Amino acid sequence: MKILQKLADTNKEQPELKAVQVKAGTASATDTEIRISTKTSLFDGFYREGFQVEDSVYTEPNSRFTNNPIRSFEFNLATFLKDLEFVTPSISNNEVRYSLCGVALHGKYMVTTNGHTLKRAYMGNVDFENTEYERGSIVPAKAIKFLIMILKECKKTVNSVHVTLCKRGISFVIGDYLLETLLIDRTYPEYHRVVPDLDGAQSFEYDQKEMKKVLKQLKAYNKAHNIIGPLMRLENKQAIRDDFVVDLDITNCPIPCGFNMKYLSDIPSGIAYIKDNIIPMRIESGRYTSVIMPVRNV
Numbered sequence: 001m002k003i004l005q006k007l008a009d010t011n012k013e014q015p016e017l018k019a020v021q022v023k024a025g026t027a028s029a030t031d032t033e034i035r036i037s038t039k040t041s042l043f044d045g046f047y048r049e050g051f052q053v054e055d056s057v058y059t060e061p062n063s064r065f066t067n068n069p070i071r072s073f074e075f076n077l078a079t080f081l082k083d084l085e086f087v088t089p090s091i092s093n094n095e096v097r098y099s100l101c102g103v104a105l106h107g108k109y110m111v112t113t114n115g116h117t118l119k120r121a122y123m124g125n126v127d128f129e130n131t132e133y134e135r136g137s138i139v140p141a142k143a144i145k146f147l148i149m150i151l152k153e154c155k156k157t158v159n160s161v162h163v164t165l166c167k168r169g170i171s172f173v174i175g176d177y178l179l180e181t182l183l184i185d186r187t188y189p190e191y192h193r194v195v196p197d198l199d200g201a202q203s204f205e206y207d208q209k210e211m212k213k214v215l216k217q218l219k220a221y222n223k224a225h226n227i228i229g230p231l232m233r234l235e236n237k238q239a240i241r242d243d244f245v246v247d248l249d250i251t252n253c254p255i256p257c258g259f260n261m262k263y264l265s266d267i268p269s270g271i272a273y274i275k276d277n278i279i280p281m282r283i284e285s286g287r288y289t290s291v292i293m294p295v296r297n298v
Contacts, residue, residue, distance in 0.1 A: 106136030258298025
């Protein structure tokens with residue numbers, strides 16, 4: 001139990017502690033309430049960055065996280081981890097709109113957006129419908145962070161993840177781990193509106209490795225010329241900004257359009273669809289859909 005041991009090691013008086021409940025208010029996505037436990041023991045503590053545990057006291061488990069279960073699911077652990085790693089880069093850290101500060105489970109999809117990019121993973125024959133929340137149950141970013149850590153620790157020994165969705169909370173069972181968290185008590189935005197349809201769109205092959213290469217060269221160029229900014233224009237088989245040009249071998253954008261290369265290089269390879277330089281570009285990568293907002297005047 002490497003993750004929980006790190007938490008326990010910060011408390012020298014009770015080194016046998018094997019689990020943690022992260023306690024705070026539910027007013028924002030970064031201050032949510034999470035409980036992580038194993039089949040051994042449970043204690044209360046307040047989590048801070050760097051695995052600090054404070055004011056630790058033993059307590060009995062409670063069910064406020066998982067009252068009124070709606071339905072349960074079982075996912076392959078490796079696939080579930082891959083899906084989370086795909087969507088998490090688009091989680092927003094803007095607490096002004098903290099409904100975006102998490103992963104939305106809506107219908108058959110796992111969705112995140114930060115206003116620059118939107119990512120949607122198709123989860124198969126499931127239904128995350130929750131009558132308490134019109135457009136999805138939002139799992140807080142901090143809970144997702146812990147969940148990914150646990151999944152990575154268990155991926156060699158555990159094959160499946162058991163998920164129980166409740167009206168106000170959600171739980172994940174991974175081997176001997178149990179992670180429970182309250183959901184963000186807000187309605188997720190109507191993200192469907194920013195996913196462009198494919199009617200009339202021009203398609204082209206998009207290669208993530210090329211975009212990462214462009215971003216790396218752009219950073220070097222910016223440093224050499226004392227410039228700040230990751231913006232470039234895709235035009236046919238070139239990425240362009242002023243007199244800086246990078247030739248591309250695979251990606252061939254038929255409509256000149258500007259993008260933030262930091263966000264674009266984070267999208268997996270696939271087939272891109274574009275209509276013009278003011279409508280978001282949509283990239284399909286198997287079960288994954290990515291949408292990136294264009295940038296004008298690049």
